[in-house]
């Protein structure tokens with residue numbers, strides 16, 4: 552008999568969980584988050600503390616552990632991960648390990664965790680920082696088809712579209728879980744006139760599906776799944792605290808960024 556999930560999830564549905572790492576409500580739970588970490592995560596956290604993004608790492612792990620605990624019969628501390636040869640984490644100690652598929656991404660101020668059942672999934676999130684060098688970066692990372700499509704957009708649209716292509720491509724790499732052993736020029740995502748995902752050109756193309764998320768916010772996120780995506784649900788979470796379901800339009804939107812927020816450039 553197939554083991555049951557504690558929280559229901561139909562095949563094709565993707566739950567998209569996210570936290571803003573600068574949310575003041577998180578600070579009071581810092582100790583509880585630290586207590587969730589495995590020994591390997593504690594080491595990683597301590598190293599990152601010295602380069603300023605330890606806090607983002609801690610929140611992303613707290614989000615991942617509390618979210619996975621919602622689906623498994625385990626507490627956040629009990630969740631155990633194993634990673635494949637390219638570093639992609641998978642659940643290792645739950646009766647539902649073979650069902651649950653998940654992936655995470657973090658960027659300045661935002662951490663995202665996607666969960667679905669059965670089908671391999673990947674996510675990427677990026678903060679749309681101004682970057683005058685995007686076409687040079689695109690030359691290096693995009694396929695000829697994507698580069699041509701990007702250049703054909705009005706200059707005013709190019710930054711937005713750059714992030715659409717980038718996050719969808721990265722999400723695909725992360726869904727496959729083989730890192731940069733997958734040549735980036737050998738597959739293409741095609742966007743329609745409305746800027747949404749339209750077609751995938753690459754190996755086993757018909758089995759892949761893609762979505763863009765969060766375009767009303769300062770963030771763009773891309774999702775890729777080795778199966779049909781039938782629905783998305785968005786949940787804003789303060790790990791161990793409040794949770795609220797949000798519309799696709801409101802996802803990743805927290806209003807004006809606090810001053811002093813750092814912005815990471817691609818490229």
Ligand SMILES: CC(C)(COP(=O)(O)OP(=O)(O)OC[C@H]1O[C@@H](n2cnc3c(N)ncnc32)[C@H](O)[C@@H]1OP(=O)(O)O)[C@@H](O)C(=O)NCCC(=O)NCCS
Pocket residue numbers: 608611612637638639640654655656657658673674675676692693716717720721724725726727728729730731735
């Ligand atoms: C991990 C990788 C997939 C992405 O790294 P990144 O952009 O720095 O980080 P993200 O925020 O997107 O994702 C990090 C999370 O992905 C997960 N991850 C790590 N390796 C992974 C892999 N091989 N596949 C899928 N997920 C992976 C982990 O959960 C990680 O979280 P952690 O840092 O808390 O452990 C890395 O292999 C990479 O650098 N990929 C290619 C980048 C690139 O050139 N993209 C071009 C797009 S056009």
